[in-house]
Amino acid sequence: MHPTFSRRAVVLGSGAVLSGIGLAARGEAAAPPDTLVVGIAADPTGFDPEAVLNNTSGFIMATIYDSLMRYKPGTTDPVPGLAQSYAVSPDGLAYTFTLRPNVSFHDGTPLNAKTFLAGMDRLLNKSSPIYIFNTGPVEGYIDFTYGSVASYTAKNDMTVVYVLRAPNAPFLTSLAMVWNGVVSPAAAAKYGKDFRQHPVGTGPFIFREWRPRDAVVLDANPRYWQGKPKVSHLVFKEYPDPSAGLLALKNGDMQIWADTNTELLPAIRADHNLRILTQPGLAVSGVGMPCDTPPFTDVRVRQAFNYAVDKNAIDKALYQELAVPMTSPLPASEWSFDSSLKGYPYDPTKAKLLLSEAGVKPGLEVELLAYNSGRGYNPVGPDLAVAVQGYLDKIGVKASVRKIEFGAYLSTIRSSKYKGMFLVGWTGDNGDPDNFLNALFGSANIPVTNTVRYRNPMLDALFIKGLQTNSHADRVKIYRQAQRIILDAAPWIFVNSVLQVRAMSKIVKGYQLNPTQMFFDMEKVSLA
Amino acid sequence: MLDYLASRLAQLLLVLFGVSVVVFIAMHLLPGDVATLLLGDRATAASLARLRHQLGLDQPVLVQYSRFLIGALQGNFGTSLRDNRPAFAEVLAAFPVTLELTLAALALAVAIGVPLGVLAALKEGTWVDTAITTPTLFGVSMPIFWLGLMALLLFSEKLGWLPVGGMMPVGARMARPTGLSIVDAAWSGQPALVWQAVRHLLLPAATLATIPLASITRITRGEMLSSMHLDYVRTARAKGLPEGRVIRAHILRNALIPIVTVIGLQLGLLLSGAVLTETIFSLPGLGRLMVDAILARDYPVVQAGAVFVAAVFVLVNFGVDLCYAMLDPRIRRS
Numbered sequence: 128m129h130p131t132f133s134r135r136a137v138v139l140g141s142g143a144v145l146s147g148i149g150l151a152a153r154g155e156a157a158a159p160p161d162t163l164v165v166g167i168a169a170d171p172t173g174f175d176p177e178a179v180l181n182n183t184s185g186f187i188m189a190t191i192y193d194s195l196m197r198y199k200p201g202t203t204d205p206v207p208g209l210a211q212s213y214a215v216s217p218d219g220l221a222y223t224f225t226l227r228p229n230v231s232f233h234d235g236t237p238l239n240a241k242t243f244l245a246g247m248d249r250l251l252n253k254s255s256p257i258y259i260f261n262t263g264p265v266e267g268y269i270d271f272t273y274g275s276v277a278s279y280t281a282k283n284d285m286t287v288v289y290v291l292r293a294p295n296a297p298f299l300t301s302l303a304m305v306w307n308g309v310v311s312p313a314a315a316a317k318y319g320k321d322f323r324q325h326p327v328g329t330g331p332f333i334f335r336e337w338r339p340r341d342a343v344v345l346d347a348n349p350r351y352w353q354g355k356p357k358v359s360h361l362v363f364k365e366y367p368d369p370s371a372g373l374l375a376l377k378n379g380d381m382q383i384w385a386d387t388n389t390e391l392l393p394a395i396r397a398d399h400n401l402r403i404l405t406q407p408g409l410a411v412s413g414v415g416m417p418c419d420t421p422p423f424t425d426v427r428v429r430q431a432f433n434y435a436v437d438k439n440a441i442d443k444a445l446y447q448e449l450a451v452p453m454t455s456p457l458p459a460s461e462w463s464f465d466s467s468l469k470g471y472p473y474d475p476t477k478a479k480l481l482l483s484e485a486g487v488k489p490g491l492e493v494e495l496l497a498y499n500s501g502r503g504y505n506p507v508g509p510d511l512a513v514a515v516q517g518y519l520d521k522i523g524v525k526a527s528v529r530k531i532e533f534g535a536y537l538s539t540i541r542s543s544k545y546k547g548m549f550l551v552g553w554t555g556d557n558g559d560p561d562n563f564l565n566a567l568f569g570s571a572n573i574p575v576t577n578t579v580r581y582r583n584p585m586l587d588a589l590f591i592k593g594l595q596t597n598s599h600a601d602r603v604k605i606y607r608q609a610q611r612i613i614l615d616a617a618p619w620i621f622v623n624s625v626l627q628v629r630a631m632s633k634i635v636k637g638y639q640l641n642p643t644q645m646f647f648d649m650e651k652v653s654l655a
Numbered sequence: 656m657l658d659y660l661a662s663r664l665a666q667l668l669l670v671l672f673g674v675s676v677v678v679f680i681a682m683h684l685l686p687g688d689v690a691t692l693l694l695g696d697r698a699t700a701a702s703l704a705r706l707r708h709q710l711g712l713d714q715p716v717l718v719q720y721s722r723f724l725i726g727a728l729q730g731n732f733g734t735s736l737r738d739n740r741p742a743f744a745e746v747l748a749a750f751p752v753t754l755e756l757t758l759a760a761l762a763l764a765v766a767i768g769v770p771l772g773v774l775a776a777l778k779e780g781t782w783v784d785t786a787i788t789t790p791t792l793f794g795v796s797m798p799i800f801w802l803g804l805m806a807l808l809l810f811s812e813k814l815g816w817l818p819v820g821g822m823m824p825v826g827a828r829m830a831r832p833t834g835l836s837i838v839d840a841a842w843s844g845q846p847a848l849v850w851q852a853v854r855h856l857l858l859p860a861a862t863l864a865t866i867p868l869a870s871i872t873r874i875t876r877g878e879m880l881s882s883m884h885l886d887y888v889r890t891a892r893a894k895g896l897p898e899g900r901v902i903r904a905h906i907l908r909n910a911l912i913p914i915v916t917v918i919g920l921q922l923g924l925l926l927s928g929a930v931l932t933e934t935i936f937s938l939p940g941l942g943r944l945m946v947d948a949i950l951a952r953d954y955p956v957v958q959a960g961a962v963f964v965a966a967v968f969v970l971v972n973f974g975v976d977l978c979y980a981m982l983d984p985r986i987r988r989s
Contacts, residue, residue, distance in 0.1 A: 164825055170947060172738040179738075180694065263739035264709045266693050270702065323739055339738075339748065340939030340947070341821060362825050367943065368935045370804050374812050375819040534691040537698075553696065566697075575699050
């Protein structure tokens with residue numbers, strides 16, 4: 128009664144179904160050849176440059192908007208962007224920008240002093256009908272960039288003038304940030320609070336579609352002032368799983384992997400169709416020591432801890448050599464980086480000697496607070512604390528690592544009461560050395576970004592001088608002096624500076640990394 | 656019947672209220688502050704305070720909940736703290752992706768699982784039974800993320816038959832009125848896109864189907880076996896009914912209630928978001944939306960999503976109850 132089945136029939140049947148799918152599918156192209164696909168790991172949160180603040184949104188906005196200034200490709204040196212030229216008054220208070228002629232926003236609105244200043248009103252004038260703070264939460268860099276601005280006016284149709292309350296030399300660099308992309312005031316008025324989902328700038332690519340958690344699709348801007356992009360379409364496609372991202376890169380579904388997973392680098396290196404670009408990043412990472420709390424009030428203790436840690440070994444073991452030891456408080460990508468400084472080489476004997484001179488007996492106990500996940504400046508997260516714990520143990524210091532959630536960690540180290548050591552790090556905002564050295568070690572920034580509570584009036588005076596000086600050469604001298612002072616004072620265990628890493632297909636031509644990680648100059652990129 | 660519907664509706668409202676309270680409390684008990692997460696390392700006390708005020712997070716928790724409840728009763732779940740879009744709209748936009756994936760997975764699981772279970776029961780103790788039941792043991796215990804990756808490696812990388820992820824090819828241009836990629840592709844009138852949508856769905860649906868497939872096969876086999884030796888089956892055979900009719904109308908039909916229960920439970924579970932499958936195959940569904948929202952402490956989206964998922968669960972259970980009534984006249988009468 129029971130129906131009968133042959134084993135052979137079952138196997139052959141299954142094989143035939145799968146082969147059928149395969150034969151029908153093989154050979155279909157993943158994307159049109161004039162489309163460049165950039166893989167991202169997370170979803171952007173919107174595209175209003177002054178309102179959102181996350182790398183993924185920044186990657187995309189760098190292709191939609193231009194800023195008044197821009198970064199010279201591959202560097203953090205500011206050069207004119209939407210401004211054709213600029214002049215700074217001798218007292219460093221007035222910045223005059225001549226706007227580039229014949230530039231239009233993607234919606235056809237012309238760029239001129241009137242439309243530009245309407246955009247400034249959007250940020251700073253509460254009575255503006257498009258005032259950004261009336262459109263929802265604002266996370267951007269408005270205070271950071273324009274906090275020192277006393278007024279902004281039009282000198283003529285194509286010239287605008289900012290007057291500052293006090294000299295602020297990094298102003299030009301800040302204007303180059305993607306977060307200060309110039310938006311179409313007409314589009315901001317048209318879309319209101321939905322402008323974040325309908326970005327309109329002057330950049331090389333025009334926004335077409337955002338499918339949340341899937342893809343952002345952009346089309347080439349044929350009238351781009353730096354020339355029409357070499358690809359017709361640019362797509363930022365989300366691959367939340369790194370292994371799937373790798374497969375997409377290998378299969379040709381994706382050509383540039385923005386959030387390259389460093390754990391998969393061996394597999395990428397093994398594929399001869401792929402290549403990896405690296406560049407010193409705009410980031411530093413280490414362990415902070417509260418300088419107002421014994422035993423860290425003694426500089427010898429802080430220096431001893433620096434000598435105790437083998438940064439090279441950590442970079443090799445934990446970071447796959449995609450980080451370089453810090454030899455200065457600045458990363459090597461900074462224009463005032465002092466390459467003559469040698470940092471603190473690994474020397475546990477010297478460390479023990481310094482501790483002994485400082486009167487610290489073996490067995491000192493200290494807590495080491497760690498955030499519980501990876502950060503841009505420290506992808507291995509709390510593993511760094513565990514590695515440092517091991518090295519401190521070798522010089523007789525018993526560090527106990529406590530891992531907590533990042534928000535709680537930040538609240539703790541900023542409380543001004545925390546007595547232990549803690550992981551610390553920073554990613555530069557605008558590429559100016561003041562944004563590292565003053566932010567992290569200037570006493571005005573205690574306890575928000577100067578979490579180690581380091582105070583040095585001489586250093587503070589240098590920072591003020593650095594802000595007031597417009598001569599690039601003079602500023603280099605000032606920040607080199609500051610680097611030496613900070614390195615000697617050792618308020619951090621200066622561990623490392625991670626490299627920026629991006630994997631891509633070899634068919635990608637003309638792509639250049641830049642320290643801010645943003646996708647600038649994408650109009651130059653082509654697919655061979 | 657009306658009384659029954661009214662009681663189920665009251666039950667639904669009670670469940671939704673309970674879920675909203677529990678989720679609200681749980682989200683506020685989680686360590687970490689959304690303003691700090693949004694602003695990161697460079698947040699100042701002033702910028703944090705301003706953002707918290709903009710987000711309404713500076714209000715007492717009870718006030719925040721009351722606002723949420725009043726808004727929710729009016730169908731307004733607030734706006735996402737991350738991207739400033741209406742929270743419920745985000746949930747509704749993500750749901751079709753999960754719905755399509757779930758229905759495809761469940762259709763595969765039922766279409767394959769029920770016949771396999773019947774076959775295994777009919778062939779109890781033979782090599783056919785072993786060949787069916789052994790893989791189902793692996794099926795229920797197989798980690799989805801591993802299986803998904805292996806499937807990708809085989810069918811996408813090695814064989815090149817199926818795409819790595821997403822719902823449609825990158826270059827596809829079509830309107831998406833329903834959010835269901837196959838339906839939208841068909842609506843666009845481009846047969847090639849329908850085929851592409853099927854290709855994109857096949858691997859994630861097959862991966863997601865493994866666990867329900869294994870469960871349905873096993874439960875079908877078990878229920879068939881416990882029914883097929885009962886007196887009424889013997890009577891049916893004794894009165895000369897064809898064997899096919901005995902299997903379909905007497906054994907399988909009586910075995911169906913537990914099978915439908917399992918299918919209903921699986922449907923509810925899958926609709927709440929197949930997080931791992933959606934992550935591996937880069938699908939923008941409800942599961943990923945919820946996980947992203949929880950990690951970002953995006954309270955409005957989490958609340959809207961939780962309430963929505965709870966409603967779906969209750970409605971699916973209601974649907975299962977109705978199926979019981981259709982399958983078993985005794986339930987209808989009671």
